[in-house]
Amino acid sequence: MLRLFLGIGLLSATALTPPAFAADARTLQIVVSTDRQSLAVYDGDQVVATSKVSTGKQGHSTPNGIFSILEKERYHASNIYSNSPMPFMQRLTWSGIALHESGYVPGYPASHGCVRMPKSFAQKLYQMTAPGVHVVITNQPLVPQPIEHATLFQPSAPALDLPLFSDLQLRPTNAAFLPKSEPIQVATNDTASLPVPPAAPRLALADQAPLRILITRRDLRGNVRDLQALLTGMGYDAGAPDGMLGPTTVQAIQDFKKAHNVTTTGGLVSAELMKAVYAIAGKGEPPNGEVMVRQAFKPVFEAPAAIADPEEALGTHFFTAHDVDKIDGKAEWYGVTLENNLSRDAMKRLGITSEEQSGSLNAAGHALDRITIPDDARRKIEDMLTAGSSLTISDTGVGPETGDGTDFITITKNGGSSNRG
Missing domain, CATH: 2.40.440.10 (L,D-transpeptidase catalytic domain-like)
Incomplete structure (x- = not known):
């Protein structure tokens, strides 16, 4: 592998x-x-x-x-x-x-x-x-x-007679992360002398910026954002789904717990609360993973993901797509596995009790085996996939260096202070 x-x-x-x-x-x-x-x-x-x-x-x-x-x-x-x-x-x-x-x-x-x-x-x-x-x-x-795995994305040709992605309802990302970069350039053909059917718009896929995809564990912000959407949908006004625990969201959580006689331990947004809200909303089990997508240093969308055996460390793995063939639906992927330097505090916070799989010879394959991505998110990514697109799998999520005008930056080992020059 x-x-x-x-x-x-x-x-x-x-x-x-x-x-x-x-x-x-x-x-x-x-x-x-x-x-x-x-x-x-x-x-x-x-x-x-x-x-x-x-x-x-x-x-x-x-x-x-x-x-x-x-x-x-x-x-x-x-x-x-x-x-x-x-x-x-x-x-x-x-x-x-x-x-x-x-x-x-x-x-x-x-x-x-x-x-x-x-x-x-x-x-x-x-x-x-x-x-x-x-x-x-x-x-x-x-x-x-080179690596082949069913979880790795393969390209699909976009429909030419319908607006791209019009049927998808994926959660938009927080606008606070918008960078100061130039808009994505999409090449067009000079059609002055050629009749082009108006119902068949085409994207110049080769000129689209590559995707940056991060799959990681769900963090507090993601849980709060989903709680806000679900609670508001059930009639408890939790405010805008921005992932922030403001007074409106806190009041909505308290009203929900009182109405349904829900008792929890630990922090306000506990595992028991998440399970109760999802169950009463009829949404099944709450997700424990997240897939995030950026393009040209700008956030595109985020969606839930499922990570099997969450007590096992995923490790840190990086994959890049080459020779993306939209016609045959094939892409060649290459990958590396980095050293995974999780502190004891980080392991405790993430609920990780074992690093056996992340330290094995087939660590990347084990990590890919454990990840499930919703079909709608997969379709959107595969429609947008171009050569140079990348996928990072990491336990530690969005690092502090990730922000306006960046791709996903994953730090596996911090440097010293004043790192300039």
């Missing part, structure tokens, strides 16, 4: 293949190893380029996790370290982590948290990439491997 490779011989000096090999930046993936102080660029499982790097030194270590390039600047100066130059900067977080050129890349940790690259390589990499290209930072180097 999916193998975790820990011992690959990356070159310590810069190496690049012909640019034509990496013509589509959407499918590129950059892997940085902090142990090897190396960087490799992959297209699928093929190496496009390698280089030595210098990551964060002690006290300023580079965080591990899944990132993407948020913006690029040829000439950038650090806003923390006396305007220190950071040429050919490719930003990974709005808090200051970036890839950039440096005149000092000794091949051991030497930065304040950024990933330093030699001058010639930094310039060439800058030319190869585009915003949205993923960067995976780990201790040991990883090699993306």
